Amino acid sequence: MTIRIAAAPGGTRITCKSALRGVLDFTHVLEDSAIGEARKELNDGLTALKRAQPDLHGTGDPRHLQELAEILGETGRTMIFLLFGHEAEEIRALQIFWEKALPAWRNRAYLPVIECLGDEKQLLPLEFLPLLDMNGCDREIADGDDFVKKLRAFIGFSCVVRRRLKLPVHDENPVLATTTDGKLRIRYLQHDGLKGAKAELAWLTSEAAAKAAILGPLPSGPLDADEFAQRLFDPDAAECPDTAPALEHFACHCYTSTRTSPLKYELQLRGGGSDLRVTLRDLAQRMVSLASPEQRRPQDMPLVVLNACGGSMVDAMTSIGFPKLFLGNGNRGFLGSEIAIPDDFAAAFSEEFYRGLLLDEKPFGQSVHLARERLLTSFLNPLGLAYVAYGNTDLRTAEGKAGADARRNDSG
16 A cells, blocks of 8 residues: 655645555545644653553553553544544544555554555654554453554554665665674664663573674773764764674654754763763764765665663654665664653653564564564553554664565565
8 A cells, every 4th residue: 555645726635546446546635734733642652551551561451551542543533533623534444444455454474564655744653543443442342452443443463564664765675684693783772771672682692692793882982972972873874884884773762842942952872981872963064974985885874772761752743763874874774652651661662663574584674563562462451552663664684585586486
């Protein structure tokens, strides 16, 4: 399925097109402020969800599961109202399109890909919309299995969303390069005061050790904003091309808020006696400086995983945020959370994401989906919905691509 988003007289036109024969397109013109207002509602809804489910492990109590489902359902429907209005004919047409376009959405083995085409000012929060069953979360929840089934009505729990933004992302090559012994080079940037950061690193260097080659952790000594920006701008500057990272993982503090300018969004790294706090403004202006002269850049920039509080938050009115910073830098993909995430949940999400990407050799987008689903089914915790992926969701390790190609050839 493809969703095209483009400027139109009076607002922004969204066109939903199914690959299935006989399914009529759905077209709607959003008001200019609609996406911004929907993102504000999203922030409030996810924050309410986190307050209702502060721990990694859910209780399994149907009454508590009902509360979580109602928070998600009410937030999702409010966002639908802000985006599409509430005229009965329009809402029914929207529901019919999604039901016909994804007829097998209740089947967990069915994982469709939705390609969303637009620019960074039109970041439709698609994952959080219950477009497949707008009222399912209001019905009585019988048990944990019923809870999981009902939440599949949300696009983020039933589909992979591939955002194709009009930014200079080098996404022609879907392979994340590995070492000669099949390990993915991961530059690990951390705040060593976070228990979750230590847990994530421990898992990568133990259970995933056969598939991960860790560069770091960083900082391991003095690190200032200039050197940090240089490392992000050109990973080959600090390492030779044969040892440059294919993925950059941040397990650190990230300070974002809907009440402050996005240029004041801030990362904090700590380790090796260094404590670096750097704003989005600090990094952005340095990257402009680095980009002005001709400098060698690696062709395949790293995938970025910003597993930090609110790392994926973008300003509701301007679309500025860390996703734009990294994708504009040429990084081939970005994963981050929309809100501040509890430390233990962030570590658990990281483990399940890398289990998919490294151990199961799944593509980037599918690994994000699997992490959401595994935490939902294992812990009855829906907070994985807060993690959003940007860029090339087909990225996978060289071993994963080779295995997929071999299976394709065997079946052919």
